[in-house]
Amino acid sequence: MKNNFIVYVLSDSVGDTAEQVARAAAEQYENTDYEIKKFPYVESLKKIDKIMENLNPANSIFVYTMVNKEISEYLQRACKEKGIPYIDIMAPSLDKFTGFLNQEPIRESGVIRKLDEDYFKRVEAVEFAVKYDDGKDPRGILKADIVLIGVSRSSKTPLSMYLAHKNYKVVNIPLVTGSKVPDQLFEVPRRKIIGLMIDPSDLIEIRRERIKVLGLDNSVDYVSIEKIYEELEYAQKIMKKLGCPVIDMTKKAVEEAANLVIDIIDDLN
Known part of the structure; x- marks a missing residue:
């Protein structure tokens, strides 16, 4: 019997990184059938509330990249309240870099996209x-x-x-x-x-x-x-x-x- 589940991919930017990581992880498991629902440019708490409506916590998992601390923490609380597992892709990397560089991140969304745009202009x-x-x-x-x-x-x-x-x-x-x-x-x-x-x-x-x-x-x-x-x-x-x-x-x-x-x-x- 297959395990059917939905991966909710959220980002305050395009969301490509989170989607690629989610797919790469999900594909490692046999006898599963999953769907990815992607929500780019999540820049408000209301949008998270709307995404949380009418989902089934039992077959849902959240994968997200959020540099905005307020939105990231709000999403974590919402997932915990509904018992939904979540993966914050950015947090471990930011924590390590913060410790290594001894400075706080700028927490600006879309930085990689801006770098890509600059590269193609050049x-x-x-x-x-x-x-x-x-x-x-x-x-x-x-x-x-x-x-x-x-x-x-x-x-x-x-x-x-x-x-x-x-x-x-x-x-x-x-x-x-x-x-x-x-x-x-x-x-x-x-x-x-x-x-x-x-x-x-x-x-x-x-x-x-x-x-x-x-x-x-x-x-x-x-x-x-x-x-x-x-x-x-x-x-x-x-x-x-x-x-x-x-x-x-x-x-x-x-x-x-x-x-x-x-x-x-x-x-x-």
């Missing part, structure tokens, strides 16, 4: 930065949180990726002498655009290292000091025309530059 931002890197598709300018503009090797790509890991959707656009600037740059709010400038002597050294990696020689225009001055002058004119803030990237680490960009964006928004 992944989306990184994918965005890759898709619209180096002016691949100027349409991304209209969708971006931040638009970086500058000459080649002014740290646009590494800065874009670093900012993406901070959850910002970033597009970077190269400014090349003689090439048309995307129209979209003049369609977005100036507060979203950041110009990147760099000292010519530093830029030439960075480019020389780059062509060495590519197996090219130093005679190309890419490392010509006259060409570099021309490019920087052109970039400066574009930035002035756009009226955007400008950061000097000379000797700056990506982390330092990223903090400057974030400060500028936050101040202007």
Whole structure:
């Protein structure tokens, strides 16, 4: 004869953790037939009273994750009064962590969900930065949180990726002498655009290292000091025309530059 029972899964958040634990435990027993009734976002004592109505204590068991102490203790009292067994999944872990860290938990529901949301936002931002890197598709300018503009090797790509890991959707656009600037740059709010400038002597050294990696020689225009001055002058004119803030990237680490960009964006928004 099968044992039929109902597992009441309660949580002040989504309740996925409690449900997974309840199923994993219930599946360990043969000759049983169980049903799971899940109640997410239990955030009031009245909701517990409503759940307790019309249930059969003889075939019920409660499994729950509650970080709200008042609601958790109320649920425990209600279960004891009706003789219903209950499992508080969070309490043993919180007790151990409290003793280990010597501090009380914040008791905020949905923390894991918030972390998951933050993770997926970061992944989306990184994918965005890759898709619209180096002016691949100027349409991304209209969708971006931040638009970086500058000459080649002014740290646009590494800065874009670093900012993406901070959850910002970033597009970077190269400014090349003689090439048309995307129209979209003049369609977005100036507060979203950041110009990147760099000292010519530093830029030439960075480019020389780059062509060495590519197996090219130093005679190309890419490392010509006259060409570099021309490019920087052109970039400066574009930035002035756009009226955007400008950061000097000379000797700056990506982390330092990223903090400057974030400060500028936050101040202007």
